[in-house]
Amino acid sequence: MVFGKNNYAPGTHPDLPPPPGTVGVVGWLKNNLFSSLSNSILTLLSLYLLYLLIEGGLSWFVVDAVVSANDKPGCRKIGNGACWAVIVKRFDQFIYGFYPLAERWRIDTSFFLLFIAAAPLLYPDIKFRKYMLIFSCFYPFIAFILIKGGVFNLLTIETNLFGGAMLTVIIGVTSIACSLPLGILLALGRQSRLKLVKLLSVCFIEFMRGVPLITLLFVASTMLNYFLPPGTNFNLLIRVIIMMTFFSAAYIAEVIRGGIQAIPKGQYEAADAIGLTYWQTTRFITLPQALKISIPGIVNTFIGLYKDTTLVVIIGLLDPLGIGRAALADTKWNGLSTETYLFVAVIFFISCFAMSRYSLWLEKKLSTDHN
Amino acid sequence: MNSKNKKNVIKINEMHKWFGSFHVLKNINLEVSLGERIVICGPSGSGKSTLIRCINRLEVHQKGHISVNGIELSGDLKNLEAIRSDVGMVFQSFNLFPHLTVLENCTLAPIWVRKMPKKDAEELAMEYLERVKIPEQAKKFPGQLSGGQQQRVAIARALCMKPKIMLFDEPTSALDPEMIKEVLDTMIELAETGMTMLVVTHEMGFAKKVADRVIFMDEGEIIEQNTPKLFFTKPTNDRTKLFLSQILNH
Numbered sequence: 001m002v003f004g005k006n007n008y009a010p011g012t013h014p015d016l017p018p019p020p021g022t023v024g025v026v027g028w029l030k031n032n033l034f035s036s037l038s039n040s041i042l043t044l045l046s047l048y049l050l051y052l053l054i055e056g057g058l059s060w061f062v063v064d065a066v067v068s069a070n071d072k073p074g075c076r077k078i079g080n081g082a083c084w085a086v087i088v089k090r091f092d093q094f095i096y097g098f099y100p101l102a103e104r105w106r107i108d109t110s111f112f113l114l115f116i117a118a119a120p121l122l123y124p125d126i127k128f129r130k131y132m133l134i135f136s137c138f139y140p141f142i143a144f145i146l147i148k149g150g151v152f153n154l155l156t157i158e159t160n161l162f163g164g165a166m167l168t169v170i171i172g173v174t175s176i177a178c179s180l181p182l183g184i185l186l187a188l189g190r191q192s193r194l195k196l197v198k199l200l201s202v203c204f205i206e207f208m209r210g211v212p213l214i215t216l217l218f219v220a221s222t223m224l225n226y227f228l229p230p231g232t233n234f235n236l237l238i239r240v241i242i243m244m245t246f247f248s249a250a251y252i253a254e255v256i257r258g259g260i261q262a263i264p265k266g267q268y269e270a271a272d273a274i275g276l277t278y279w280q281t282t283r284f285i286t287l288p289q290a291l292k293i294s295i296p297g298i299v300n301t302f303i304g305l306y307k308d309t310t311l312v313v314i315i316g317l318l319d320p321l322g323i324g325r326a327a328l329a330d331t332k333w334n335g336l337s338t339e340t341y342l343f344v345a346v347i348f349f350i351s352c353f354a355m356s357r358y359s360l361w362l363e364k365k366l367s368t369d370h371n
Numbered sequence: 372m373n374s375k376n377k378k379n380v381i382k383i384n385e386m387h388k389w390f391g392s393f394h395v396l397k398n399i400n401l402e403v404s405l406g407e408r409i410v411i412c413g414p415s416g417s418g419k420s421t422l423i424r425c426i427n428r429l430e431v432h433q434k435g436h437i438s439v440n441g442i443e444l445s446g447d448l449k450n451l452e453a454i455r456s457d458v459g460m461v462f463q464s465f466n467l468f469p470h471l472t473v474l475e476n477c478t479l480a481p482i483w484v485r486k487m488p489k490k491d492a493e494e495l496a497m498e499y500l501e502r503v504k505i506p507e508q509a510k511k512f513p514g515q516l517s518g519g520q521q522q523r524v525a526i527a528r529a530l531c532m533k534p535k536i537m538l539f540d541e542p543t544s545a546l547d548p549e550m551i552k553e554v555l556d557t558m559i560e561l562a563e564t565g566m567t568m569l570v571v572t573h574e575m576g577f578a579k580k581v582a583d584r585v586i587f588m589d590e591g592e593i594i595e596q597n598t599p600k601l602f603f604t605k606p607t608n609d610r611t612k613l614f615l616s617q618i619l620n621h
Contacts, residue, residue: 269429270466274480274532275456284479288470368469368512 071332086333087343093323094343097163103155107166110143114173122358140177159237163318165347171237171319172306172351175244179305180298182245183252187290188282190257201253208250213308216243221315240312248305255297259290292366299359303352310348320344378405380536380567381426386435388421395421396432397591403536408568410578410599413588414614419571422588423538426569427458440535456484459529463541465521467513473500473524474509477531485532492531499527503557519550523557530561537561539570573618579603587611 008014021027034040064081066074067088075083087094096104117139120132147170150156162170189201208216220239228234263286271281291298313322324340327333333340381403388396395418403409411419424430425437428444428451437444439454467476477496481487487495500506503523505516513521522542529537539558543551555577562568562581572578578585578599585602587595587610595608603619606612 264464264466266462266464266466267468270460270462270468272429273427273455273458273460273462274528275452275484276480277452280483284471284483285468289468292470366470368514 072334072336082339083336084339086327086336086339090323090327093327094164094320094347096166097318097323098161099157099163099166100155100161103149103157106146106149106154110146111166111169113139113142114169140174159235162237164323165320167312167317167319168306168309168347168351171241171244171309171312174241175248175305175309176302178241178245179249179252182249184256184287184291186249186253187256187260190253191260204246205250205253208246209254213244213247214311214314216247217311217315219243236315237317240315240317244305244309247308248301251301251304252298255294255301256290258297259292259294260286262293263289292363295359295363295366299355303355306351306355307348320347379403380405380440381569382436382438383426384436386425386432386437388418388425388430388432388434395591396425399435399593401586401593403567403569405535406565406567408562408566408581408583409570409586410582410584411569411571411586411588412573412575412578412614413594417588418591419588420540423460423540423569423571426536426538427455427460429460452484456480456532457534458536458538459532459534460538461522461525461529461540461542463544465513465518465525465545467521467525467528469513472510472512473505473516476513476524477528480528481531496527496531499530500524502530502560503527504553517550518546519553522546522550522554526554526557526561536567536569539568539572541571541573543572543574575603575618587614589614 021030033043060081062081064079065084066078066081067084069075069078069083069085070089072083072086075085092101092104096107099107116132117136120126120129120136126132145151145154147162148157148159186201186205189197190205192198192201217240220243221236224234224239267285267289268281271285276284310319310321312319313325318326321344324344328335328337328340379402381401383399383401386396386399387394399422401422411422413419421430425432425444426439432444440457442450442454444450444454467473468479471479474493474496477499478489478492481492481495482489485492497506497509500509503526505520505523505527508516508520508524513524516524526542542558543554546554551574555574558568558570558577559581570577570582582599584596585599586593587602587606587608589610595602595606595611597606602611603615606615
């Protein structure tokens with residue numbers, strides 16, 4: 001037998017390793033970064049630009065940055081870089097708004113419990129899921145009592161003191177949690193054979209999608225009073241959450257409708273043929289498949305909703321963006337908009353990036369094709 | 372036919388169906404007795420699939436009567452559920468639920484329609500998966516199986532409801548030639564257990580081997596029906612002769 005020539009007898013060809021330099025790190029570099037002369041030049045150029053960017057960025061962000069000072073001139077005396085002092089001084093406000101200092105443990109506790117409540121919903125394989133789900137059901141009430149107070153000797157905190165990241169999380173998480181079930185119902189309603197249900201769903205979805213969110217927030221903050229009986233004091237924060245929920249539910253409904261329509265007709269025929277009822281088919285066949293297909297769209301909508309919570313600034317609620325603007329309006333910190341807005345951006349980026357990564361993980365987990 | 376004294380499980384009487392204004396099924400009269408194995412053949416578009424889909428009301432007939440197990444098929448949902456849980460169906464494109472494992476595909480209806488405890492349903496499902504010779508695939512998802520295996524799972528899924536009648540809608544048409552045999556073998560075994568079967572297929576070998584009666588349909592009508600022996604050797608109608616010459620001499 002001679003090596004290097006394909007002179008094996010038929011049926012005796014062994015599995016050979018791939019040629020050297022086509023796999024592993026070297027293979028990857030060769031294929032992706034240095035596949036041709038022009039490609040190699042571009043690679044080196046990019047590396048150089050990256051170096052300039054990092055070098056310049058590092059000095060502004062870290063090396064020349066000032067962390068503790070009492071005002072902007074104080075910052076400038078110490079260094080030429082970013083003046084993070086404005087963030088440090090107002091950090092509590094960015095997180096808690098104007099929630100009383102002595103009561104902030106209640107926010108911390110609620111935030112911590114949120115993770116325990118969300119875990120069984122987000123990770124289906126978690127241990128003791130059944131018991132944890134019971135806690136998840138009670139969590140909204142626990143959080144409401146903790147944050148708002150008024151019972152069990154807890155001081156009542158008015159919602160106009162809420163602000164900062166905490167306000168974003170309250171509005172964002174509540175609206176997300178409520179808009180998914182509402183969106184599912186609307187999507188099913190729009191597909192319903194019952195004419196009235198279908199008509200109501202279509203009207204709701206089209207109206208909510210056809211109106212800018214800002215308009216809805218204005219309606220929530222001002223006009224709703226005209227429609228409610230005189231003297232009713234309906235909390236502004238709750239009104240905002242309801243409007244946000246309705247708005248994103250309409251979008252979610254359309255995303256899920258797309259998922260439902262992507263399910264082959266044969267699935268319904270098979271479900272019919274084995275005798276499942278409409279609701280059984282919806283629960284076991286339609287929704288699991290439709291939701292799986294819709295994950296990217298649903299998370300997309302949620303991320304959009306989460307960022308749209310910044311619009312509440314317009315009706316006078318102080319989310320991190322509002323707090324940031326208040327800080328900039330302070331004569332001591334005038335002009336530090338880069339630092340302030342960067343920090344606000346980071347607050348939002350953390351949450352949105354986490355949502356995006358979670359959706360990728362979930363898609364992978366639910367994949368049932370050839371692995 | 373030797374089944375005159377047996378109970379009729381399906382009775383179709385002067386049944387008509389239209390798709391829009393297109394008359395797909397014309398004056399269908401058919402009686403199927405318990406344990407009878409019927410093969411329905413005919414050119415494509417002749418209405419044979421539509422006919423068996425009318426039996427579990429995946430298609431709704433507009434005129435005439437269909438009764439299954441003595442229950443008249445009508446808009447009444449209670450009747451429909453009773454009939455559907457007694458009539459199993461196997462589709463050309465398998466229609467397994469891709470998000471559920473093979474085992475879950477089989478236990479879904481027994482648990483939720485028959486209200487069987489989960490453990491019993493799983494034992495039952497494993498029993499049928501063994502009968503179709505794929506118990507080792509129970510934990511896999513349909514997308515990880517070959518076409519032939521998927522179709523055998525679909526047969527097991529239908530059998531888990533312990534149906535009295537099985538409908539097969541071109542069960543081997545979407546399969547590679549080498550997988551057709553494994554599905555046909557499963558169906559032959561099922562026929563030997565005495566199951567009442569209505570099979571729409573182009574597999575004439577299967578018809579010769581297990582059918583009690585072969586029905587030939589064309590343009591929405593039942594043209595001819597006979598025992599396989601007479602059907603294949605002495606067809607009477609010209610259209611039957613033409614069809615047989617086309618599919619047997621290629």
